[in-house]
Amino acid sequence: MRYLPWRLSVFIAACVAPVMWLYKAWIFDLGPDPGKALVDLFGLGTLVLLLITLSLTPLQRISGWAGWVIVRRQLGLWCFTYATLHLLGYGFFILGFDWAQLGVELVKRPYIIVGSIAFLCLLALAVTSNRYSQRRLGARWKKLHRLAYLILGLGLLHMLWIVRADLKEWAIYAAVGGLLLFVRVPVIAMRLPRMPRKKARASVES
Template sequence: MVLTLRRIAIFLLSLIPFFYLLQAVVRLQAGEWDILGPEPGREIVFFTGTWAFNFLLLTLVITPAKDILKQKWLIVHRRMIGLFAFFYASLHLLAYFAFLLEWQWPELGKEIIERPYLLVGMLAWLMLVPLTITSTKNWQRRLKRNWKKLHKLVYFIGLLAAVHYLLQIRSSWFEPVLYTVLLLLVLAPRFMQSRRPNTQG
């Protein structure tokens, strides 16, 4: 019962950014043009990307939090939070195609050349796809030890997300650097553990 309530609570809380964005878009359609700023399409792309990174960080922080706080129940909810990272990353990619690229597919190659952070971001999203597909217990049983190896890709995905963010710096360094530092702090214990002899990564 407690587990079910926790899952429902996490699910609903994870949807808050989506519903906030949804009501902002509805208000924008109703004529409240300033709700998403002067460039609403760009703001939607940024908003969804930020929340994709937020959930990616939450996914990565669960294991060390579980060890530090001695709360094993946290690990049960890692899959749902990881799925929300993919959900917001997919919205981010869709928003880019819709509002910035405007579905002009012939322009995509030119965009990637001029803005290499797009290639980095798309690579991160593509790597999230197999992790999302194989996130179920059934796939965990089928892949066995390889499942854990595959899902360690999330560390590399996190680094790609940080590079994707850093390459977009135009004026303020604060948020991209902050997210990168937080990511490195989360990954540092895993890296140190993998360097120790006779330990598993």
């Protein structure tokens, strides 16, 4: 119960953000193709949530506060949810659910293949995010969930391929992602400043 407000805040924020995007699309002009703009927003939301999720463990190690990682699994599942909305939006707004056109799109736009691989990896993490899977997989569970690093690389490549004409925004996300991967290197992680770990009455989710 101690961390219920945190979980509730994450739930509300993740639910409200798409509604705000839809409201913005209705009130303001998102260009000649608002459907594509929404697809791009959900894709960007997926990347941002992934970066936030990957930042929680380093923050916990530095601050010693268990609250950072209490919502890690929840954020990871929301990341998958946004990726699913991104994929469904692509199917509806771009393809019009004409899956015969998908083969043409894959040839013309290889970044779709990269995004699809990232989505399948996210699906694997979402399906195995429960405690039952942790118990069944044992030590292999952590190895599987290191796919998050691969997903980050694929996500950044997917975005780079799309916005290659304007790299300023992409460079910011890439820099943040690179920093998060850098602090995960064992030699660097051991040298991070650490505050005394504060006791948590609630169990920390992996």
